[in-house]
Amino acid sequence: xxxxxxxxxxxxxxxxxxxxxxxxxxxxxxxxxxxxxxxxxxxxxxxxxxxxxxxxxxxxxxxxxxxxxxxxxxxxxxxxxxxxxxxxxxxxxxxxxxxxxxxxxxxxxxxxxxxxxxxxxxxxxxxxxxxxxxxxxxxxxxxxxxxxxxxxxxxxxxxxxxxxxxxxxxxxxxxxxxxxxxxxxxxxxxxxxxxxxxxxxxxxxxxxxxxxxxxxxxxxxxxxxxxxxxxxxxxxxxxxxxxxxxxxxxxxxxxxxxxxxxxxxxxxxxxxxxxxxxxxxxxxxxxxxxxxxxxxxxxxxxxxxxxxxxxxxxxxxxxxxxxxxxxxxxxxxxxxxxxxxxxxxxxxxxxxxxxxxxxxxxxxxxxxxxxxxxxxxxxxxxxxxxxxxxxxxxxxxxxxxxxxxxxxxxxxxxxxxxxxxxxxxxxxxxxxxxxxxxxxxxxxxxxxxxxxxxxxxxxxxxxxxxxxxxxxxxxxxxxxxxxxxxxxxxxxxxxxxxxxxx
Numbered sequence: 073x074x075x076x077x078x079x080x081x082x083x084x085x086x087x088x089x090x091x092x093x094x095x096x097x098x099x100x101x102x103x104x105x106x107x108x109x110x111x112x113x114x115x116x117x118x119x120x121x122x123x124x125x126x127x128x129x130x131x132x133x134x135x136x137x138x139x140x141x142x143x144x145x146x147x148x149x150x151x152x153x154x155x156x157x158x159x160x161x162x163x164x165x166x167x168x169x170x171x172x173x174x175x176x177x178x179x180x181x182x183x184x185x186x187x188x189x190x191x192x193x194x195x196x197x198x199x200x201x202x203x204x205x206x207x208x209x210x211x212x213x214x215x216x217x218x219x220x221x222x223x224x225x226x227x228x229x230x231x232x233x234x235x236x237x238x239x240x241x242x243x244x245x246x247x248x249x250x251x252x253x254x255x256x257x258x259x260x261x262x263x264x265x266x267x268x269x270x271x272x273x274x275x276x277x278x279x280x281x282x283x284x285x286x287x288x289x290x291x292x293x294x295x296x297x298x299x300x301x302x303x304x305x306x307x308x309x310x311x312x313x314x315x316x317x318x319x320x321x322x323x324x325x326x327x328x329x330x331x332x333x334x335x336x337x338x339x340x341x342x343x344x345x346x347x348x349x350x351x352x353x354x355x356x357x358x359x360x361x362x363x364x365x366x367x368x369x370x371x372x373x374x375x376x377x378x379x380x381x382x383x384x385x386x387x388x389x390x391x392x393x394x395x396x397x398x399x400x401x402x403x404x405x406x407x408x409x410x411x412x413x414x415x416x417x418x419x420x421x422x423x424x425x426x427x428x429x430x431x432x433x434x435x436x437x438x439x440x441x442x443x444x445x446x447x448x449x450x451x452x453x454x455x456x457x458x459x460x461x462x463x464x465x466x467x468x469x470x471x472x473x474x475x476x477x478x479x480x481x482x483x484x485x486x487x488x489x490x491x492x493x494x495x496x497x498x499x500x501x502x503x504x505x506x507x508x509x510x511x512x513x514x515x516x517x518x519x520x521x522x523x524x525x526x527x528x529x530x531x532x533x534x535x536x537x538x539x540x541x542x543x544x545x546x547x548x549x550x551x552x553x554x555x556x557x558x559x560x561x562x563x564x565x566x567x568x569x570x571x572x573x574x
Contacts, residue, residue: 076554078570083285084553086564087298088311089457090290092256095236096228097169098176100494101461102475103311105225106564107254107288110262111152111245112228115143115162116219118478120331120559124219125277128157128229128246138214138515145205149271151231153244159201165229166209170194181485181492182221185211185512214513216520217485220478225563246271248281249566257458262286262566272567282570293429293457302326302548309549309556311564314430315377321548329547329558333476334389334483337375337435339366339424339538344498345468352422353468353498357415359535363401365408365446366439371540375435379546383539386528387487390542392480393517396525401532405446412448421449425470427460435540436471465496472496476560480524481511488536499536 091104096112099105105112117127126132130146149157169179172192180187186209188195199209209218221227231244240251248270249262264284272278289307291297295317301307302324313321313328322328341353341362352358368382381390384400412418422443426436433454440452464472477483486492489508490500507527514520531537547558555568 077573078279078282078554079573080282081284082282082571083287084283084309084569084571085287085289085307086309086311087291087301087307088288088564089293090255090257090260090288091461093240093254095174095239096230097174097179097226099226099228100176100178100464102225102562105228106311106562107251107260107262108228108239109247109564110249110251110286110566111243111247111265112230113246114223114227114229115165116223117565118220118223118559118561118563120557122478122560124223124478132219134219134515136515138216138218138513139211141209141211141218142202143207143209145207146271146275147205149246150269151244151246152250152265152268153231153233155231157246158204159207160204161229161232162207163199163201164232166199167194168230169227176493178486178493179221179226181489181494182224182227182482183218184485184489185213185215185218213509214515216515217479217482217512220482224477225561247567248272249286252285257290259290260288262288270567279568281567283566286566286569293427295430299324308553310547312558312562313546313548315379315434318379318546318548325551326548327551327553327556329549329556331545331558331560332391333543333545333560334391334480335476335543335545335560336383336387336389336474336539336541337432337471337543338387338474338487338496339436339439339469339471339540340497340536341469342465342467342496342498343500345466347468352415352417352420355415355417356535357411358417361408361411361415361446361448362443363408363535363538364404364411365443365448366538366540367403367442368400368538368540370442371435371438374438376431376541376543380541380543383541384528384532385535385537385539386531387474387483387537387539388480388524388528389476392478392483394480394511394520394524396521396528398525398528398532401535405442409447418447419449421451422469423451423453425453425455425460425467427471427473428454428456429473431543432471432473439471439538439540465494470496475562479517481508481520484508484527485512488531497536499534501530501534504530504534 252261273280511523549556
C-alpha cells in the first residue's frame, strides 16, 4: 500500500504510559522502546502486516537448516555523532545482547543459541565480519527465531559509547529524532534532529520524517482520562483504547485501527515464590485447581468485553504459524476444590495481584470471583503501575499482560524456558526445554507443529498458567494523522508519523 502523503512540520501528541528508561536489552515494556525508537533503531523491523523487513540491515540470507545467517548492512548509515555504522558495530551488539551477567537482559534468551553456557557470553567465533558491510552468524544448532528476536523491542542498536546512565543526556543513535525531555510517569518529548542526515530519506520503501516534535503524555491507566483528553483536544493519538471507551472514541469522530494478535494476559502462580514459609504454587495440585476453577470464556466476557477469542492455557495463538490445535483444559470447579483440599490448602487465602489498568483488573476480578465460587479463598490486590511494573516477575500469584510475538516458539522460549529473565512462572522442566530446542531447529512451521503440540499439552498438563483469552487490539487517532495504525506489538514508529497533506 502506498504511503499517504504527509505535510512537513507539526507536533503530534500521543497518550502513552511513560515508563522509566533503562538499558534497552533489559527493557520489559514496549512503551519504553516507543520513546527510545526515536534515535535507537533496529537491525530488522516487524511490520503491521506481520512481516520482517530490513532496517539497519538491507537484507539477510539463511541456510536451509537455519544454522548460518549472513547479514548485509545497509550502506550509508551513520550514527548521530558522525561515526559510520559498520560490521564492527554488529559484532559488538551481539556481544552486548548475549551477556547473561547483566540482570534482566532478556536478549540473551532470545539469542540463547549464540550464548556459551560455560561463560554466559557470546560463543567464540559465532559472529564474524566478512567485510565492513557483511556479518556471518554461525550457530551450533538450528534456530529459526533469530531474526524475529532481533526485531523485538529490547533489540535496539546502541553506539559503542552507550551508557544507560547517560543515554538521555548524551544520546547517540541512527534515528531521526533526539530526546528533548523525559519525566517518568508524566511526559517525554522527541524533537527532529536536523543536524543529522537520516539514512531512510530517499531510500526505497522509506520516507523523510516530517514531524518537528512528538510528545508522549502519560494520563494514567484509566481509559476515561484518555477520552477526556480527546474531548479537551490535548492529544492527537492514543497508544491503545479499551472496553466501552472504544465506541466512545468512535462517536467522537476519531479513526479506529484494529488488529487481531497473539497479545494476551496470563494468570500464573510463581512456582519458586515463598509464601508463609512454603511454596504453594510448586504443588501441581494447586496449579491444577486454579486452572480448573477459572472459566476462560467468562474472563473474556467480563474482563475484555468479548473483544477477542478464548485461549487454551498454553500461550500459543491460532494466528501463530506454528500453532497446533490441542483443545482446551477442563473447567471443573468441584474438582478444583477437591484438589485444594488434597494439597492441604483448603484454608489458604491466595492473593491475586493485578495492575490497575482496566482490563487486567477486570480479568482479575472475574478470576477471583470464579475461584471464590469454587470454594478457593482469594484476595484481589490491585496495584498502580509504578508498584506493579517494578515487581511483575516476582509476585506469588498475579496476572500479567503479554505482547504478541511473530512465532509461537519464540514466546515459549521467552516465557517458559528454564532460567529466563521473563519466566515469571518459575517453570523449570528439562523435558520442555529439550522439546523447545528441537522446535527451534525446525525451519518449516508446518513441520514444527507436531513438537509444538507436545509443548502445548505439557504446559496444560503441568498447569503452568491460566490464560483466558487472546486480545484484539485497538487504537484511535485524530482524522488526518498518518502512520498511527495499531501495530500487533504496540510499536510506534516515529519516522512514519505525521499529518496528512492537504
